[in-house]
Amino acid sequence: MTAAIRVEDIAIGGGRHLRVNQTGTLGAPALLLLHGSGPGVTAASNWRAVIEGLGDTFHCVAPDILGFGDSSHPDPQPQGFAAQAEVRIEALFQLIDALGLEKVVLVGNSMGGMYSLRMAQLRPDLIDKIVLMGSGGMPGLEPTPELIKLITYFDDPTVEAMADLLIRFVHDKAAFGDTVEAVAAERMPIVRRPWIEAGHRAMFGPEMLSFAPEDLAEIDKPTLVVHGRQDVIVPLECGHYLAEHLPQADLYVIDKCGHWTQIEQAARFQSILRTFVEN
Template identity: 90%
Template sequence: MTAAIRTEDVAIGGGRHLRVNQTGAPGAPALLFLHGSGPGVTAASNWREVIQGLGDTYHCIAPDILGFGDSSHPDPQPQGFTAQAEVRIDALLELVDVLGLRKVVLVGNSMGGMYALRIAQLRPDLVGKIVLMGSGGMPGLEPTPDLIKLITYFDDPTVEAMADLLIRFVHDRSAFGDTVEAVAAERMPIVRRPWIEAGHRAMFGPEMLAFGPDDLAKIDIPALVVHGRQDVIVPLECGYYLAEHLPQADLYVINKCGHWTQIEQAARFQAIVRTFVGDGTE
């Protein structure tokens, strides 16, 4: 049985809001899901099946991060990955405060994993555990050819180019059901919003958010690093790096799986999260 998703716009400071999807009961252990950076991405497109599946046990919160989906967008746009990260993370911390959450498990996909690590640096008191899935954050990691396709998507922002991009996120394209073209078409109304392209272009530059060994050594929080062996967006090398340097990390590698573990191996990913989180965030 899947949990019903409640969707609302939650006001944060400065007249801004975040579009937030929730399942489960407030007061249950809280899991905050942070999506990735692909063009047209929303929390629902990244996490819908996961939060429906886990809502029987946990209070699942999946926001459209500031500048994505139906959340407010920064105006003017911060320039660079790190500058955007700081503004967006501040907004996420405001959301946590508005919702009255005292301790959360952070579940981050790709860019969301990097944001989870940064939140753990800034507010270790707030974070009970971390799940990193296909996360970046390794210093000196050069973009893969498939990640470059994501970065340069707005040079040719067509539905065909979107479909070509999406199949790179999975090892087995049957993860999209009958047709990846239909999934691509669903993203296009968001992609065509001018501020989505502006934010995307402002985010990707020569500098990225990265965590050296000394940075990771200070994040002394239970962590689970999940990575698809066939991930061509963020290579498995990055998962090994994070697991090696986070003091309390375990690594879970899934074979025959790409970047989107939560979609391609949905039931397995949910089981992994349940085992790791247990019945609480401590």
């Protein structure tokens, strides 16, 4: 059985809103699922299968982060990754308040993992547990060629370039080629919105969001670090770094899997997520 997804725009103040996908019921353990970056990304394209599969047990909340998808966008755009993160994270805290959630389990994919760590620094009282999937955040980590393709996508913003970029997110390209093409087509109408390109270009600058060992040592929350062994967007080295320095972290490495563990290993990811949260 899959849970029906409820989609609505939730006001967060200042005339802004976040587009939010929800399953499950208020009062169940709340999972706040934060998508990664990339051109045209939305919560639905990252999390649809996960929130359908887990809505029987949890209250799943998957927003388009501020500046992405059908959510409002900052105007003017903050310049740099860290500056964008602060504005977007404040909007996520406003969403938590608007929904009346007392505590959440943060489930962050890539950029969403980095935002999860920062949220746990700023408001540890709101955070129950953390799940990081292919998360960045390691100081001094050099961008891979595949990540550079993501950063420079708007130099050639075609559907062919989108499909060529997204196929790199999975390890088994033969098995998931059709899925990737469907996601690419879904993203293109969003990519063509001018504020999406403006936000993308504003985000990727020299000032990134990273966490020194002493920063991670202060995030004393049960944490599951999930990483695909063949991830070429954010290398496995980063997963090892986070697991080593977070005081309550377990590391789960999935073989024959790239950056999108929730898509390429969907059943396994949902199973380990369910077990980690319930136990």
